Amino acid sequence: MTRRDAILEIMNQIDDELIICNIGFPSRELYDLEDRDKNFYMIGSMGLASSIGFGLALAKPDKDIVVIDGDGSLLMNMGSLVTIFANNPKNLTWIVIDNGAYGSTGNQDTYAKVIDLVDIAKSVGFKNSYNFNEIDLKEIINSDDVSFIVYETDAGNSSAPIIDLDPVTIKKRFMKSIE
Numbered sequence: 001m002t003r004r005d006a007i008l009e010i011m012n013q014i015d016d017e018l019i020i021c022n023i024g025f026p027s028r029e030l031y032d033l034e035d036r037d038k039n040f041y042m043i044g045s046m047g048l049a050s051s052i053g054f055g056l057a058l059a060k061p062d063k064d065i066v067v068i069d070g071d072g073s074l075l076m077n078m079g080s081l082v083t084i085f086a087n088n089p090k091n092l093t094w095i096v097i098d099n100g101a102y103g104s105t106g107n108q109d110t111y112a113k114v115i116d117l118v119d120i121a122k123s124v125g126f127k128n129s130y131n132f133n134e135i136d137l138k139e140i141i142n143s144d145d146v147s148f149i150v151y152e153t154d155a156g157n158s159s160a161p162i163i164d165l166d167p168v169t170i171k172k173r174f175m176k177s178i179e
Contacts, residue, residue, distance in 0.1 A: 001153050001154060002153055002154055002156060002158065003025070003026060003029065003097050003099055003153045003154075003156075003157075003158075004029045004033070004158040004160065005153070006097050006132075006151045006153045007026065007029050007030050007033060007068065007097070008033050008034075010066070010068060010095060010137065010151070011030070011033060011034045013137045013138050013141075014066065016038070016064070017038070017063075017064040017065065017066045017093075017141060018038050018040070018056065018060070018063050018064070018065050018066070018174075018177075018178060019038060019039045019040065019066050019067075019068060020040045020042070020049050020052050020053040020056065020065065020066070020067045020068070021039060021040065021041055021042060021049065021067075021068045022042055022046075022049045022067075022068055022069045022070045022073050022097075023042040023043065023044060023045065023046050023049070023073070024042075024046075025157040025158070025160065026068060026070060026097065027041035027042055027043070027163060028160040028161065028162065028163055029158055029160040030068065031160070031161075031163045031165075032158075032160040032161060037173045037174060037176065037177035038174070038177045038178070039174070040052070040170065040171075040174045041163055041165070041170050043163070043167045043170070044167075046072070046073055046076055047073045047074070047076030047077035047080075048073075048077060049067050049068070049069045049073060050067050050069055050073075050074065050077060050080040050084065050094055051077065051080055051083075052067075053065050053066075053067035053092060053094065054080065054083065054084050054087070054089060054092060056178075057089035057091050057092040057146075058087070058089055060091075060178060061089070061090075061091055062091075063091060063178065064091050064093070064141055064142075065089075065091055065092045065093070066093045066094075066095065066141065067092070067093070067094045067095065068095050068097065069094060069095065069096045069097070070096065070097055070098075070099070071096055071097070071098040071099065071100065071101075071110050071112035071117065071150075072101070072110045072112075074096050074112075074117065075110055075112065081120070081121060081124050081126075081148075082124055084146060085121075085124045085125050085126055085146065087146075088145060088146050089146050090143075090144055090145060090146060092146045092147070093137075093140060093141050093146075093147045093149065094146070094147065094148050094149065095132070095149045095150075095151055096117055096148070096149070096150050096151070097151045097153055098112050098117060098150050098151065098152045098153070099152075099153045099154060099155045099156070100112050100113040100155055101155035101156075117150045118130065118131055118148070118150050121148040121150075126145075126146065126147070126148045127145050128140060128143055128145050128146065128147035128148065129147075129148045129149075130147075130148075130149050130150075131149070131150055131151075131152070132149050132150065132151035132152070135149065137149075
């Protein structure tokens, strides 16, 4: 399965949730598949989608937040696992699309090929830590604890177009959607 197909499967289960999407091709693919004001597309800041989603979850406890991240980004910001677990924002669902590659920088291999991200999250303390094929995403989004999900896909990028919105426009329309 491709990352694009995984994003489509995730979005087929999304209703009113706020989405924070990883930089580069994941954001481009989400934009191409289902652009909406409640999607925040990362244009820069590799490794920080989880931190932005965490901050949003704390600021908006009445909203369900879904982070669509990548294995390379998670590996660049491993400290976010501990910080997010320790604060347990019940409204945060963190989905890591593990394609074993830094997809937006040339598909170089990540170390995710030799480690188990679900086991790492469990070792930190995440009770809700699953492989995507083992769960009902809607049930997990509505659970009472922060959730960590790994969705394994093949490496590679689609031909999704460049996002034709500038960062200020992305921010303003997202902020307006959550007022």
